[in-house]
Amino acid sequence: MNLNMNSVESLVAQIQGLSSSGDDIAHLHILLKQSEELLQSESTRLAVVLAELDPSKHSLGYLYILEACTAAPISKEQANEVILSIARFINECAAEQIRLAPDKFISVCKRFKDQVILFEAPMRGVAPLLTAVRKLKTTSEQLTALHPDFLLLCLLAKCYKTGLCILEDDIYEVDQPRDFFLYCYYGGMICIGQKRFRKALELLHNVVTAPMSTINAIAVEAYKKYILVSLIHLGQFSTSFPKYTSSAAQRNLKNFSQPYIDLANCYGNGKISELEAYVQANRENFEIDNNLGLVKQVVSSIYKRNIQRLTQTYLTLSLQDIANTVQLNSPKEAEMHVLQMIQDGEIYATINQRMEWLDS
Amino acid sequence: MEGEDEASAQMIDEIYANGGDSSQRHRPIINGEQLDIEAYAALYSGRTKIARLLFIANRCGVVSMELEALRMAYDEVKKGENTLLFRDVVPKINGRLGSNYGPDSAWTEAVDRRAEQRKEKLESELNAYRTNLIKESIRMGYNDFGDFYYAHGALGDAFKNYVRTRDYCTTSKHIIHMCLHAILVSIEMGQFTHVSSYVGKAEQNPDALDAITVAKLRAAAGLALLEAKKYKQAARKNKVIDNINFRNFLELVPEVRELINDFYSSHYASCLDYLGNLKANLLLDIHLHDHVEMLYDDIRHKALIQYTHPFVSVDLGMMANAFKTSVSGLEKELEALITDNQIQARIDSHNKILYARHADQRNATFQRVLQTGSEFDRDVRAMLLRANLLKHDYVLKSARKH
Numbered sequence: 001m002n003l004n005m006n007s008v009e010s011l012v013a014q015i016q017g018l019s020s021s022g023d024d025i026a027h028l029h030i031l032l033k034q035s036e037e038l039l040q041s042e043s044t045r046l047a048v049v050l051a052e053l054d055p056s057k058h059s060l061g062y063l064y065i066l067e068a069c070t071a072a073p074i075s076k077e078q079a080n081e082v083i084l085s086i087a088r089f090i091n092e093c094a095a096e097q098i099r100l101a102p103d104k105f106i107s108v109c110k111r112f113k114d115q116v117i118l119f120e121a122p123m124r125g126v127a128p129l130l131t132a133v134r135k136l137k138t139t140s141e142q143l144t145a146l147h148p149d150f151l152l153l154c155l156l157a158k159c160y161k162t163g164l165c166i167l168e169d170d171i172y173e174v175d176q177p178r179d180f181f182l183y184c185y186y187g188g189m190i191c192i193g194q195k196r197f198r199k200a201l202e203l204l205h206n207v208v209t210a211p212m213s214t215i216n217a218i219a220v221e222a223y224k225k226y227i228l229v230s231l232i233h234l235g236q237f238s239t240s241f242p243k244y245t246s247s248a249a250q251r252n253l254k255n256f257s258q259p260y261i262d263l264a265n266c267y268g269n270g271k272i273s274e275l276e277a278y279v280q281a282n283r284e285n286f287e288i289d290n291n292l293g294l295v296k297q298v299v300s301s302i303y304k305r306n307i308q309r310l311t312q313t314y315l316t317l318s319l320q321d322i323a324n325t326v327q328l329n330s331p332k333e334a335e336m337h338v339l340q341m342i343q344d345g346e347i348y349a350t351i352n353q354r355m356e357w358l359d360s
Numbered sequence: 361m362e363g364e365d366e367a368s369a370q371m372i373d374e375i376y377a378n379g380g381d382s383s384q385r386h387r388p389i390i391n392g393e394q395l396d397i398e399a400y401a402a403l404y405s406g407r408t409k410i411a412r413l414l415f416i417a418n419r420c421g422v423v424s425m426e427l428e429a430l431r432m433a434y435d436e437v438k439k440g441e442n443t444l445l446f447r448d449v450v451p452k453i454n455g456r457l458g459s460n461y462g463p464d465s466a467w468t469e470a471v472d473r474r475a476e477q478r479k480e481k482l483e484s485e486l487n488a489y490r491t492n493l494i495k496e497s498i499r500m501g502y503n504d505f506g507d508f509y510y511a512h513g514a515l516g517d518a519f520k521n522y523v524r525t526r527d528y529c530t531t532s533k534h535i536i537h538m539c540l541h542a543i544l545v546s547i548e549m550g551q552f553t554h555v556s557s558y559v560g561k562a563e564q565n566p567d568a569l570d571a572i573t574v575a576k577l578r579a580a581a582g583l584a585l586l587e588a589k590k591y592k593q594a595a596r597k598n599k600v601i602d603n604i605n606f607r608n609f610l611e612l613v614p615e616v617r618e619l620i621n622d623f624y625s626s627h628y629a630s631c632l633d634y635l636g637n638l639k640a641n642l643l644l645d646i647h648l649h650d651h652v653e654m655l656y657d658d659i660r661h662k663a664l665i666q667y668t669h670p671f672v673s674v675d676l677g678m679m680a681n682a683f684k685t686s687v688s689g690l691e692k693e694l695e696a697l698i699t700d701n702q703i704q705a706r707i708d709s710h711n712k713i714l715y716a717r718h719a720d721q722r723n724a725t726f727q728r729v730l731q732t733g734s735e736f737d738r739d740v741r742a743m744l745l746r747a748n749l750l751k752h753d754y755v756l757k758s759a760r761k762h
Contacts (some may be wrong), residue, residue, distance in 0.1 A: 170741055180749070203751050209742070211749050233756055244746065313698045316710040 008042055010051055011035055015061030019097075025060060029100055032064045032265050039068035055089045059097035062089060067104045070111050079115050086112040087128040095135040105136060106145045113149045122156035129153055133166060141172040148182035155189055163190040167199065181207055181218040188225060192294070197233035204229065208253065209245045215252040221289070222251045225262040228294040235305045237264040259285045261299070272302055272327045303328070303337055304346060319351075409436055411548070475512055482508060498527035506541060519545045519554075536562050661697060668694075668703055668714060676712040687712055 011031070017050035018028040035172045039046065046069035066089060076080050086108060098105045108238045116125035129150040136144045147166065154163035167187045184203045207222035230237045239261060241250050254261055259282050266278045279286070279295055286292045294315045306326045310317060319331035319338075328334045341347045422648065437446045446468060486501035502525045508590035509518035522541040529535045539562035546554035667682065668674055680690045694714065697703045705716045 084684065171747055174752070177749065201744070206742055206745065209746065245742075309699060311706060312696050315706045316713060317706040317707075318709065321709060349528060 007035070007038055008046070008049060008348050011038070012052055012061075013155070015053060015058050019061065021060045025097060025100070028060060032061065032101075036064070038069075039064060040071070040120060043068045043072050045355055050085070056092040056094060059093040061098055062093065063098055063101060063104050063108065066107050070108060074111075074115065079119050083112065083115050083119065083124065086115075087124070089318055090128045090132045093135065098135060099138065102144075103135060105132070109146050110149060113153060116153065117156065119128055122153045123159065125153045126150070126157050126159050126162055130162065130166070139173070140169045142176045143171045143180060143183055145175055145179050148179050151183060151186035151190060155193075158193070160190045160193040163187070164194060164196070167191065167203070177210070177212075178218075181210065181216065181222075184210075185222050188222065188229075191227070192229060197229055200229050201226065201233060208249060211249050212246045215248050215256070219249060220253060220256045222258045223249075223290060224291060225294065226258050227257065227264055228298055231264060231267050231298045232294070232301045236268065237303070239264070263295070267298065267302060268308065270302070272299075272306070275299060276303055304341060307337060307341060308347055309333075311349060405743045409433075475508075478508060495528045495530060499530075499534065502528070503541075506545075510545060515545055515549045519549065660693075661702065664693060664697060665702055668705060668716070671714075672716050674708070674714040676714060679714070 014028060014031055018024040018031075050062065050065055050069070053062045053065070061338055066086065070082060070086070090112070102156065107117070109129065113125055116122055120223045129146060133146045133150050136146055142212065150166060151163050154160060162282050163186075171180075171183070184207045188200045188203040188207070191197070191203060204222045204226040206220055208226055210219070212219060225238050239254065241253075263275075263278060266275050269275075276299060280297055283292065286295045287297070305324055307322065310322060310325060322338065323329070323334040325329050326334065326337075328337065335351065338347070338349065338351060342351075344350055401626050413429045413436070427624045434449050434757060437449055482501070482505055486498070486505065489497040489501045502521045506518045506521035506525070509515070509521060519542060521540060522545060525541075526535070529538060542558045543555050543562075546558065664683070676687050676690055676694075680687045683690065685693075691709065694703065694705075694707060698705060698707070702717060705714050707714055
């Protein structure tokens with residue numbers, strides 16, 4: 001018992017002594033690896049020891065001890081404190097030290113994410129995880145295991161703008177394929193939230209066409225959203241896959257997303273009443289998938305698309321005729337739609353109030 | 361060999377009656393009055409006559425005309441030996457033409473018995489030929505079999521036998537003979553892919569073909585293309601046959617001549633009138649009926665496009681007049697054409713004027729270049745990413761690891 005106590009004490013002393021030069025830290029890393037078992041058995045009493053270390057100077061040692069002492073289940077009462085201490089560590093730690101033990105760092109950060117979600121305060125996790133991602137990655141092309149967690153917190157906290165800054169980097173190096181799938185899927189959702197549909201399509205497309213040997217749920221959900229977004233953004237959807245798509249995806253994706261394929265076919269006919277009837281009839285399907293909001297955007301986009309097509313065809317057209325062709329109830333409603341579209345810069349036109357026609 | 365030629369000439373006539381009669385068929389049709397069935401049927405002979413009559417009976421919807429057609433079909437069937445077709449015709453009449461036109465079981469049995477005997481005879485003959493291994497005789501034997509089945513309405517068997525003669529063909533004439541037979545039967549069966557493939561085979565023949573055969577082959581090919589809805593090519597093929605005699609043919613069919621003249625001299629209203637008159641009868645044509653609506657739409661669209669082509673702006677009122685339609689109807693048609701990108705113009709719905717659109721080529725090109733550039737950029741990035749994923753063999757782990 002005494003010996004153990006001494007070991008932890010001596011380990012702390014080693015950490016304090018060996019955290020300055022690169023050679024020392026490499027030596028310390030070996031020592032820490034050897035004493036992992038010791039740390040595990042002593043995990044309950046380690047919280048006190050942490051106070052003796054400086055996270056910015058003794059980052060590597062701090063990380064090992066922090067990892068060991070958060071391994072045990074954390075009670076509700078402790079949660080707040082744990083969140084605070086991990087957030088402080090993430091902010092202060094030295095990047096070059098924690099990169100020596102990325103696994104430890106990732107597991108600490110993942111626990112942090114779990115706690116934040118349990119605590120129902122995802123907003124508190126956004127900034128620390130962004131820092132963590134930036135400290136962990138060695139190049140901007142690298143996808144770390146923390147990327148998807150960070151994006152998930154952004155989604156939960158509705159901080160879409162913060163999420164975008166990570167998505168702007170092009171990713172080429174991937175550690176885990178699952179991280180890649182989740183990163184693109186969450187990223188796609190964040191872009192949808194910001195109405196950056198082009199980027200969203202690109203990310204979702206990456207998921208759908210990524211190499212895979214068996215179909216997975218992430219790809220299926222991504223494909224559903226891909227269909228909806230391409231209807232909203234491009235006004236059309238082609239059911240054929242690019243030829244580099246994995247055969248597993250080509251075989252199975254359509255079967256899992258039949259209501260969405262039908263929706264796209266319905267959209268292609270350009271008949272608003274049919275589309276609305278279809279959405280009404282399949283409302284439950286879309287609701288279960290949490291896609292009803294997007295589906296509603298699809299429906300409203302068909303009005304826009306039809307009005308846009310009219311401006312290609314007509315120089316002037318009365319609002320009544322617009323209302324008739326686009327199947328709106330009244331000229332007034334048509335005017336509202338047109339006005340909105342002119343404001344958004346989606347069509348170039350003027351409305352002549354006195355005669356009630358449209359000049360485009 | 362003389363008998364040969366005769367047979368092939370006769371058969372050519374048969375094909376002619378079946379298929380490529382692009383202008384003759386219009387002769388009895390005068391200004392869209394009720395089709396004179398007798399005159400119409402007189403133009404055809406053999407199976408095709410019966411088939412056309414039955415088709416008219418099915419389609420026309422007028423009881424008196426239907427019965428007239430059925431009566432003639434019944435008479436025609438009785439002249440031949442085709443009991444299959446006979447059994448088809450009788451229930452359609454359903455006793456409506458009196459006792460003379462009932463199911464004549466004595467006749468059918470007699471014919472069937474005769475047919476059975478003839479078949480046995482042909483079989484034994486063929487077997488004898490085959491043991492002797494005389495190519496020409498075997499070919500004749502299969503040919504006879506084909507004729508026999510054809511006469512009795514077993515088209516599938518007839519086709520098989522005709523095609524079998526192929527292995528025993530010694531001269532190019534024989535091959536043509538075989539091809540024509542196969543084409544004839546395929547047309548009857550409605551197997552138009554066979555038609556085009558045998559036309560191709562016949563046309564590959566090294567020896568020069570005589571003019572009539574060429575015309576028949578072209579006609580058959582035209583028909584096949586028509587079925588495949590490739591109107592443009594079909595029209596071209598038909599043009600080639602008609603080339604020399606085109607004018608003469610047209611004289612026989614004043615409506616069609618007028619129609620074409622009107623089309624080219626831009627009298628669209630009268631052109632469309634003529635078309636409207638012809639429509640009822642064309643719908644009764646065995647080969648054209650499926651395509652009439654589509655062809656009519658195409659002709660009308662073509663006329664609309666031609667009308668707008670030379671103008672910078674067109675008054676819709678005048679245009680509607682020229683096409684004998686209302687302004688709003690015309691607007692809808694034009695809208696569809698503009699949406700399809702067939703007319704480059706925009707409609708001023710308030711002043712009812714159509715303005716030709718002058719696309720800004722320069723701007724459009726720049727836009728396209730920029731778009732292509734960004735698409736290329738995106739595709740390359742996605743490709744690099746996929747390549748990296750594959751390189752590190754992340755494929756297999758993807759679904760199983762977690």
